[in-house]
Amino acid sequence: MARSDRLFRLLHALRSLPVPVTAARLAEATEVSVRSIYRDIAALRASGARIDGEAGYGYALEEDPALPPQSFTRLEIEALLLGLGEVRQSGDADLADAAESVAAKVIARLPERQAREAAHAVLRVYRHAPRKVPQAALSVLREAAWEERAVDIVYRDEAGQLTQRRVLPLAVAFLDEVLLMVAWCRLREGFRRFRLDRIEVAEATEESFRPRRAGLLRDYVATLG
Template identity: 55%
Template sequence: MARTDRLMRLMDVMRRLPAPVTAGRLAQETGVSLRQLYRDIATLRAAGALIDGEAGLGYTLTEDPALPPQSFSRLEIEALCLAVDALSGIGDDELTDAAQTALSRIIATLPERQAQQALHAIMRSFTEAPEREPPQVDLATIRHACWNELTLRINYTDLTGAPSTRDIWPLGLSYTHRTLMLLAYCRLRMDYRIFHINRIAALALTGESFRPRRAALVRDYAEARKACTDRAYAASGVNIAVDVSQE
């Protein structure tokens, strides 16, 4: 884990757990040795974080200067809580956990009254869990490839049942209650395609980068989609969204 990510995770743990938190518990939660934990505490203190306590007594985070005080209306707080809660109905576990961590981080910076409102927000999602096949591949690898503009090689079975191996430039994941899909530029078809994640049997990074094409590809896809939608609307009088080919 990168040093910055490790320190941020340590701050998150200290916000979530009842204080004071023992060094052993902090080390366990962050996945580091006690020696590394003590070094990380010292690093945070040197950066300005006010952390009370010491080894053998436990630690308490009394102030986090990395995040300025924030203020939200009660409706905004409920909207954030609902959005994070609803994500569990369409997102994967890793994405849902990240959203919950981010919400905890936001709540930790709120004034006490607003923090209490967030903890007792009345807005909740009652959406049933999605009935969709779990992915056979690691979504973290797909996200990594999207963020870093890396080519993926996938073993894929299309909607007609035909298998293929192809190299793709992954552009982004799309979530719905029924399916999880990946928008990509397919090097085999030389065009945009939407792949159903649960139809990808295997994937691997090829080591080839397609940087800096991603921004232009996403922009061109958005423009093409809008043009198709406009043409469909002009022809029928109904606002119909037109998707790129699904396989």
């Protein structure tokens, strides 16, 4: 196998395999010896690739300057920017900032012609009546769902009654006018949906429900069927 082909296959393996990936696993994926993996990783590092890790632990590709500029069709660029525009219009402040950052990073990696197309995209998003996004509640719930931690909430129902609940946050759905949290409610011992604009207080706890979030979310989706 030519050395250039071997290095290309190694880069592909580093991009696609779960990290940290051992030299033995890389050798298996690229069909070379472990000794060749060590030499090729040294060669990639010398060429500018940032590869974290060491022998006996495993490796992770942090940055690959050899990646070509992003290439999209004109319609793909429109779809990407339209989606990010929707996030800017409909998300909370943190999501809006993240969308701006993503757009800037993607456009910076586009070839010159496509970067011009992105700068003059045809499709735009404007909302005259933006969706109400409770910034504080969404930030707490988003972080708690990522970290798989229970949240104590004070919730006001449709009749105006307040209840205190401990919930396991699974996902937040952006509907036409409101945001809904899907959660496992300890008070009701079942799946419940909570409108974020009716959450008066949301406080993350130290109680972890890791690694149950993915399984609970699958169970909830199954109940919809």
